Amino acid sequence: MKKYWFIITLCILMLGAGALTYPSLPSKIPIHFNIHGQIDGYCDKIYIFAIPLMTAILSAVMAFLPHLDPHKANYAKFQKSYDAFINVFALFISMMFAITMYSAYYPNSLDVPMIITLAVGLLVSWIGNVMPKFRWNYFIGIRCPWTLASEQVWFLTHRFAGKVWMIGGLLIIAGAFLPPMISFLYLITVVLMMSFIPMIYAYLKYQEIDKGEKI
Structure with a gap:
């Protein structure tokens, strides 16, 4: 569990940010942007909690997958790199969370x-x-x-x-x-x-x- 502290911290921070800002968030928040950077998709603001939950679920799935692999013994040879990959992937999703949050308050400003x-x-x-x-x-x-x-x-x-x-x-x-x-x-x-x-x-x-x- 200790090696997943980074992902756990990210998820807690996103959930905390979502809870603190939820009352002031617009009723609809952006979830999609076109190639020109303009918002072209919205959803209910409750979606803001889906991003950290999705991060936690995807990270858990990736952490579990090696146990299903016929070559699971090989993961020990690159475990640090594999764990780092999961962390970086979670960080990438948290960036999307930050973009969504910022764009909810300042549409089309990024x-x-x-x-x-x-x-x-x-x-x-x-x-x-x-x-x-x-x-x-x-x-x-x-x-x-x-x-x-x-x-x-x-x-x-x-x-x-x-x-x-x-x-x-x-x-x-x-x-x-x-x-x-x-x-x-x-x-x-x-x-x-x-x-x-x-x-x-x-x-x-x-x-x-x-x-x-x-x-």
Whole structure:
């Protein structure tokens, strides 16, 4: 339980902030923004409590998933990185909570697309930094037929993908300063490249190793 103190603290802070501000919150709070940063979706203000509850539930699910993994013994080899991933994910959601709270009082005063794009870029770069530490498993990492079929391909692919994701994160950060529509299309392009390049690499490595074993 001690290793989850950060997430517990975040959830308590969000619940506390929601309770303290609830009486003064507008009856409808923003839950969605378009690519230009304008609010285009609202819901009842009770939703403000759903965000910390969702954070707690998702964090608990991610903490439990390793127990269901056939390769659960491998998690011990990257437990610190996995725990850090859960914490960073919770921090990302808490940022969305802060944006929702601020926008409820000051609608359309934040450049939400830029903030989220910068946060996504930082998150992706951080994941890229820890990705080489991920060991063979079914729940986190580059999971495709070739990495799941071979532990060696998994290792090589994640060492390569870590670099791709770090560069991809920096490219995403740079794209945050482009005009909204261009930034959105640019983000989609970078994400697709980050997704497919490691899988292509995994396929090629699998074929190379498979041929070597048959010789």
